[in-house]
Amino acid sequence: QKEVEQNSGPLSVPEGAIASLNCTYSDRGSQSFFWYRQYSGKSPELIMFIYSNGDKEDGRFTAQLNKASQYVSLLIRDSQPSDSATYLCAVNESPDAGKSTFGDGTTLTVKP
Amino acid sequence: NAGVTQTPKFRILKIGQSMTLQCTQDMNHNYMYWYRQDPGMGLKLIYYSVGAGITDKGEVPNGYNVSRSTTEDFPLRLELAAPSQTSVYFCASTGGHQPQHFGDGTRLSIL
Numbered sequence: 001q002k003e004v005e006q007n008s009g010p011l012s013v014p015e016g017a018i019a020s021l022n023c024t025y026s027d028r029g030s031q032s033f034f035w036y037r038q039y040s041g042k043s044p045e046l047i048m049f050i051y052s053n054g055d056k057e058d059g060r061f062t063a064q065l066n067k068a069s070q071y072v073s074l075l076i077r078d079s080q081p082s083d084s085a086t087y088l089c090a091v092n093e094s095p096d097a098g099k100s101t102f103g104d105g106t107t108l109t110v111k112p
Numbered sequence: 113n114a115g116v117t118q119t120p121k122f123r124i125l126k127i128g129q130s131m132t133l134q135c136t137q138d139m140n141h142n143y144m145y146w147y148r149q150d151p152g153m154g155l156k157l158i159y160y161s162v163g164a165g166i167t168d169k170g171e172v173p174n175g176y177n178v179s180r181s182t183t184e185d186f187p188l189r190l191e192l193a194a195p196s197q198t199s200v201y202f203c204a205s206t207g208g209h210q211p212q213h214f215g216d217g218t219r220l221s222i223l
Binding site: 031032034036042043044046051056072078088092098099100101102103104105 | 142143145147153155157160162169202206207208209210211212215216217222
C-alpha cells in the first residue's frame, strides 16, 4: 500500500511568520509531487508542483523535494490570514503517470 | 473555460435509492477520477479511468460503479444508497504527470 503522510495538525502560526508543512511518501519511484490548498467547503486547488530535487519558489511559496529521503515540504513565507486552509500533499505513483495518492492534509491557521 | 463540471451540487437521498453523479471535462484529459472526502479527512479514490472505455477500482470502490464512454464524461453511479455513503464527492481530471483539476464537488446526504 503506497502511503503519503503529512505532519499532523492543526498548525497555527502568527501573521507574518513562516509556515512549514511536511510530507513523506513510501513509493521510491514517485516522480511528481503536488501541493493543493483546500478552503473549508471548497474543492482543492493547486498551489505548487515539483518534479526535481531541490527548491522551487513561486511568490511566498517554496516547495522542497528530497527524493533520497522521500520527503517533500511546503514553506509559506509572510503568512497571511487568507492562507488559513487545509493543505494536501499529493504524489504521483510510478508507473501510472496520472494517478495521485493524497495525504490526509494539514490544517493551517494564521492568526492576525 | 468550464474545466471540470459536476452536477448536482447537493442531493439528499433515502436509504436504498440510486443516483448518478455527473462529471464532464472540456480539457481533453485522458485521466479522470472520483474521490470522496469525509469530514476532516483526506481524499479517498473511488474509481479512475485512463481513457475512454477503461476504468479501474481505487481504494474504496464498494457500492459504486462508473463508466467512461467518451473522453469528456465520467459518471459515478450509486446503487442502493447507504448512510455510509454520505460524503462530499469530487471529480478530477489530468493529462498525465500534471496537477489534477477538480470540480466543485457534490454534497450527498443519505437519510
